[in-house]
Amino acid sequence: MTSTAEPEVGRARLRKEDARLITGRTRWTDNMSLPGMVHLAVLRSTEAHAKIVSIDTSAAKEMPGVIAVLTGDDLDPGGQLGMPCAWPISPDMKSPRRPVLAQGQVNFAGEGVAVVVARSAAEAEDALASIDVEYDELPVVLGMENALAEDAPLVHEELGTNRNALWVFDSGEAGSGGDVEQAISEAEVVVKRRFRQQRLVPAFMEPRSCVVDPTAAQLTMWSATQVPHILKTMAALTLGIPEHKLRVIAPDVGGGFGGKIAVLPEEIMALLVAQKLGKPVKWTESRSESMVAAHHGRDQIQDLTIAARRDGTVTGLKVELLADMGAYLGLVGPGVPILGAFMFNAIYKIPAYHFACTNVFTNTTLTDAYRGAGRPEATFGIERIMDELAAELGMEPLELREKNWIKHEEFPYTTVSTLTYDSGNYEAATEKAKQLFDYDGLRREQRERRERGDPVQLGIGISTFTEMCGLAPSRVLGSLDYGAGGWEHSAIRMLPTGKVEVITGSSAHGQGHETAWSQIVSDQLGIPFEDIEVLHGDTQSSHKGLDTYGSRSLAVGGIAVVKAAEKVVAKAKPLAAHMMECSEDDLEFAGGKFTVRGTDKSTTIQDVAFAAFMAHDLPEGMEPSLDAEAVFDPENFSFPHGTHLCAAEVDTETGRVALRSYVCVDDVGSVVNPLIVEGQIHGGLAQGIAQALFEEAVHDESGTLTSGTFADYLLPSAADLPSFTTDRTETPSTTNPLGVKGVGEAGTIASTPAVVNAVIDAVRHFGVNDIEMPLTPMRVWQAIRTGASAAGGPGAEAGGGLGSIDSAQGGAR
Amino acid sequence: MRITVTVDGTSYTDDVEPRTLLVHHLRERLGKVGTVVGCDTSNCGACTVHLDGHSVKSCSVLAVQADGCEVTTVEGLARDGTLHPVQQAFHDNHALQCGFCTPGMIMQSIDLLADNPDPDEQAVREGIEGNLCRCTGYQNIVRAVQDAAHHMRPGAGPEAERVAGVDQATGSRAASSVGGGGE
Ligand code: FES
Ligand code: FES
Numbered sequence: 001m002t003s004t005a006e007p008e009v010g011r012a013r014l015r016k017e018d019a020r021l022i023t024g025r026t027r028w029t030d031n032m033s034l035p036g037m038v039h040l041a042v043l044r045s046t047e048a049h050a051k052i053v054s055i056d057t058s059a060a061k062e063m064p065g066v067i068a069v070l071t072g073d074d075l076d077p078g079g080q081l082g083m084p085c086a087w088p089i090s091p092d093m094k095s096p097r098r099p100v101l102a103q104g105q106v107n108f109a110g111e112g113v114a115v116v117v118a119r120s121a122a123e124a125e126d127a128l129a130s131i132d133v134e135y136d137e138l139p140v141v142l143g144m145e146n147a148l149a150e151d152a153p154l155v156h157e158e159l160g161t162n163r164n165a166l167w168v169f170d171s172g173e174a175g176s177g178g179d180v181e182q183a184i185s186e187a188e189v190v191v192k193r194r195f196r197q198q199r200l201v202p203a204f205m206e207p208r209s210c211v212v213d214p215t216a217a218q219l220t221m222w223s224a225t226q227v228p229h230i231l232k233t234m235a236a237l238t239l240g241i242p243e244h245k246l247r248v249i250a251p252d253v254g255g256g257f258g259g260k261i262a263v264l265p266e267e268i269m270a271l272l273v274a275q276k277l278g279k280p281v282k283w284t285e286s287r288s289e290s291m292v293a294a295h296h297g298r299d300q301i302q303d304l305t306i307a308a309r310r311d312g313t314v315t316g317l318k319v320e321l322l323a324d325m326g327a328y329l330g331l332v333g334p335g336v337p338i339l340g341a342f343m344f345n346a347i348y349k350i351p352a353y354h355f356a357c358t359n360v361f362t363n364t365t366l367t368d369a370y371r372g373a374g375r376p377e378a379t380f381g382i383e384r385i386m387d388e389l390a391a392e393l394g395m396e397p398l399e400l401r402e403k404n405w406i407k408h409e410e411f412p413y414t415t416v417s418t419l420t421y422d423s424g425n426y427e428a429a430t431e432k433a434k435q436l437f438d439y440d441g442l443r444r445e446q447r448e449r450r451e452r453g454d455p456v457q458l459g460i461g462i463s464t465f466t467e468m469c470g471l472a473p474s475r476v477l478g479s480l481d482y483g484a485g486g487w488e489h490s491a492i493r494m495l496p497t498g499k500v501e502v503i504t505g506s507s508a509h510g511q512g513h514e515t516a517w518s519q520i521v522s523d524q525l526g527i528p529f530e531d532i533e534v535l536h537g538d539t540q541s542s543h544k545g546l547d548t549y550g551s552r553s554l555a556v557g558g559i560a561v562v563k564a565a566e567k568v569v570a571k572a573k574p575l576a577a578h579m580m581e582c583s584e585d586d587l588e589f590a591g592g593k594f595t596v597r598g599t600d601k602s603t604t605i606q607d608v609a610f611a612a613f614m615a616h617d618l619p620e621g622m623e624p625s626l627d628a629e630a631v632f633d634p635e636n637f638s639f640p641h642g643t644h645l646c647a648a649e650v651d652t653e654t655g656r657v658a659l660r661s662y663v664c665v666d667d668v669g670s671v672v673n674p675l676i677v678e679g680q681i682h683g684g685l686a687q688g689i690a691q692a693l694f695e696e697a698v699h700d701e702s703g704t705l706t707s708g709t710f711a712d713y714l715l716p717s718a719a720d721l722p723s724f725t726t727d728r729t730e731t732p733s734t735t736n737p738l739g740v741k742g743v744g745e746a747g748t749i750a751s752t753p754a755v756v757n758a759v760i761d762a763v764r765h766f767g768v769n770d771i772e773m774p775l776t777p778m779r780v781w782q783a784i785r786t787g788a789s790a791a792g793g794p795g796a797e798a799g800g801g802l803g804s805i806d807s808a809q810g811g812a813r
Numbered sequence: 814m815r816i817t818v819t820v821d822g823t824s825y826t827d828d829v830e831p832r833t834l835l836v837h838h839l840r841e842r843l844g845k846v847g848t849v850v851g852c853d854t855s856n857c858g859a860c861t862v863h864l865d866g867h868s869v870k871s872c873s874v875l876a877v878q879a880d881g882c883e884v885t886t887v888e889g890l891a892r893d894g895t896l897h898p899v900q901q902a903f904h905d906n907h908a909l910q911c912g913f914c915t916p917g918m919i920m921q922s923i924d925l926l927a928d929n930p931d932p933d934e935q936a937v938r939e940g941i942e943g944n945l946c947r948c949t950g951y952q953n954i955v956r957a958v959q960d961a962a963h964h965m966r967p968g969a970g971p972e973a974e975r976v977a978g979v980d981q982a983t984g985s986r987a988a989s990s991v992g993g994g995g996e
Pocket of ligand 1: 849856858860861873
């Protein structure tokens with residue numbers, strides 16, 4: 001008997017998570033309060049590069065409520081501890097030790113120098129001002145090309161260079177394509193461009209926070225982290241804490257966007273201080289602190305050379321990158337640009353490809369993953385230069401793309417960068433987007449406005465993209481020297497009363513896993529959506545996992561859930577047969593029922609679970625449990641794709657950009673919950689558009705972050721963004737049983753070049769072929785006037801400098 | 814200083830330091846941790862509550878300034894297990910992801926609807942301009958506020974709800990201090 005109930009997968013279920021979030025019944029880390037808890041506040045360096053001559057903590061120790069003031073030498077007298085970097089991209093990569101608190105030298109403004117422990121957070125913060133640090137300034141290294149110059153001062157003297165690593169892929173050498181130099185020399189058309197990926201601040205809304213309780217049975221740490229499992233293992237390794245004595249909990253965690261993928265010096269500090277004092281400790285950062293001390297994202301200089309024939313056939317692509325690591329290496333920082341190495345060729349059939357990335361140290365906050373991590377940079381580079389090539393050839397930019405992209409009948413397709421795209425249909429997504437956008441109508445209007453010299457010009461920006469996500473097949477990560485696998489774990493507990501607990505190693509922080517996983521399990525086991533509880537983010541209940549980043553939760557963690565459910569059914573089947581006195585072979589399972597084929601005799605999986613619990617009458621040799629767990633390691637990445645179209649109106653008299661229309665058609669494969677997918681796309685678009693138009697982390701020549709508050713760093717508000725038209729095509733992934741692909745990063749990856757292409761398209765007739773991001777009115781106006789792309793020119797002075805940076809914690813001077 | 818503040822219908826008397834911010838008083842002294850802190854420059858709106866019926870960023874108000882006032886936080890909106898129409902609309906329209914901005918967004922949206930019961934899209938966008946969200950791209954928040962407006966149209970609920978709120982909470986609260994706000 002087949003259940004006629006509507007499948008849960010595919011339904012726009014309202015989220016389970018909302019009930020507590022809309023009523024304020026939340027468990028943010030900073031909400032935690034434990035008996036006897038003390039508070040940490042970190043004094044941060046005001047210098048970007050200096051020797052520490054002395055740190056005088058004596059006055060601070062006398063301040064009210066202060067329990068201790070500790071320096072790096074107090075916490076780590078031998079100078080042995082180093083924050084972990086889990087992605088050594090090359091055997092000779094240069095890795096400076098990153099101490100928990102600076103020892104002897106500070107290397108970026110905002111680096112921790114001392115920590116105050118006090119009875120209240122306010123008293124801890126008060127005492128910071130009484131710590132006296134004497135610095136001996138060193139020359140500040142800013143800008144990647146400056147850092148690489150012959151006689152540049154060194155960020156880390158002991159490394160002998162500011163070059164962190166060089167990573168190269170060459171299709172000629174790999175045998176996956178031709179020689180790019182030959183392609184360039186034989187090309188009928190060559191276009192070269194330099195693009196700049198400005199530095200961004202992830203700017204998650206919930207500041208980072210951790211609480212450590214050393215009085216619990218296990219040393220317990222709550223943290224506002226995306227990666228509780230990784231944090232647990234890394235903290236154990238870093239501090240030599242026996243791993244089984246440590247428990248990490250990610251309670252309610254606010255959106256992270258890669259910004260919470262780090263293992264923090266403050267987390268390590270909290271573990272050390274808590275153990276030292278035998279008291280629970282809490283650290284919560286201020287926003288000013290977060291801006292300088294939490295890792296930044298992007299920050300690349302991209303030199304692209306594309307070779308083509310006059311008819312538009314692309315014959316080669318050469319990519320040379322500089323990537324700013326900041327002063328130290330983050331957990332996966334050095335590998336972020338490498339994730340882009342496989343994506344510059346994007347959806348196109350490019351016969352020859354060369355990628356080289358030089359990672360560089362500067363005296364700035366370290367960079368690491370930020371939504372998309374490497375892939376937005378790559379997509380920006382290729383989609384911008386496709387527009388430039390189209391302009392050079394006098395070709396319609398969509399036609400140029402179509403001429404080069406992989407046709408739907410060519411899948412699976414192995415690219416020049418050696419990835420095998422399992423499925424896709426670029427024609428379908430593009431056609432749908434064109435219809436929704438009224439592409440032809442807007443092109444017509446653009447022509448008319450141009451002809452009549454309208455002061456407000458219209459531009460149309462295109463971004464056709466794909467991404468590798470669902471990180472990842474463990475063997476591929478191994479071949480890239482990544483310090484972990486890419487599997488995910490799930491377990492299902494069949495409770496005696498017919499309810500179900502689902503355990504997942506994915507660690508949701510806004511993605512809606514509780515809802516989506518419930519939908520998946522509901523379909524797999526035929527258990528009502530409401531009867532399912534999803535447990536995550538606590539290494540005691542979900543002991544095994546690799547957490548949430550890289551759009552991997554559904555495509556890897558969700559599949560682990562499916563595999564665990566399949567095991568539950570397999571375990572239940574012999575018992576069901578035993579209960580109904582039939583052969584297993586006669587049973588079919590659907591809609592939560594085992595039915596004897598050809599009869600109306602059936603039993604529900606809940607009844608079977610109860611029978612297993614009672615265990616009075618089990619088949620010979622059966623263990624009394626239906627519980628099962630599974631670990632899933634994908635065989636391939638997943639490859640969402642889509643076509644994004646942006647219409648921008650540019651006021652040529654003021655440089656102001658207004659987004660008139662934004663249409664995207666994404667193909668993220670099969671969809672578990674369309675509501676959640678749409679929300680992910682919206683949020684992603686907002687972040688990508690913000691990179692194009694608003695956001696930039698700016699340092700002054702002394703290395704002080706001048707955009708270090710929300711007054712100075714231009715996070716878009718509702719009034720700064722348009723409504724988006726989002727739609728989907730569905731080409732299921734062929735590499736997992738749900739056909740899903742992942743959606744967390746798609747919007748961010750695709751939208752930035754769509755917006756920039758639109759603005760350039762609006763003003764290209766003024767001789768403009770690039771404007772550096774963010775495209776502030778000043779930069780756009782300047783470009784229209786002079787044709788200059790405004791490299792470091794006007795517009796870089798983001799924010800007004802309200803004098804509002806907190807000098808103790810904000811790293812300002 | 815000794816202050817008395819009524820928060821979500823309960824009156825609390827405490828000695829506070831003159832410099833204590835209302836948001837810290839709510840979170841640290843009164844355990845009202847549903848209201849959160851997202852910045853230190855009064856830009857994010859995460860801490861928004863109602864003070865005598867009007868939305869304020871509780872990080873920009875001193876606790877002593879709230880002496881004798883009524884504060885409504887996101888924790889005090891639901892009545893007898895029934896969500897405020899704005900809370901319900903946030904759920905119905907998937908207007909939150911991580912939910913960190915949500916308490917402030919909801920409080921600000923209620924204030925906005927009190928001033929303008931039928932805002933168009935632009936009015937909503939401008940009305941919540943002081944509240945930042947990093948997850949949603951705002952589109953569903955805007956939709957939720959307009960949806961709530963629809964449900965709160967005169968006769969459809971807000972008046973009735975306010976009255977119910979008064980009876981249920983303290984019996985003495987000014988109508989304007991509960992979700993829905995003043996005129
Ligand atoms: S915490 Fe009050 S506005 Fe940000
Ligand atoms: S829902 Fe996460 S910040 Fe708004």
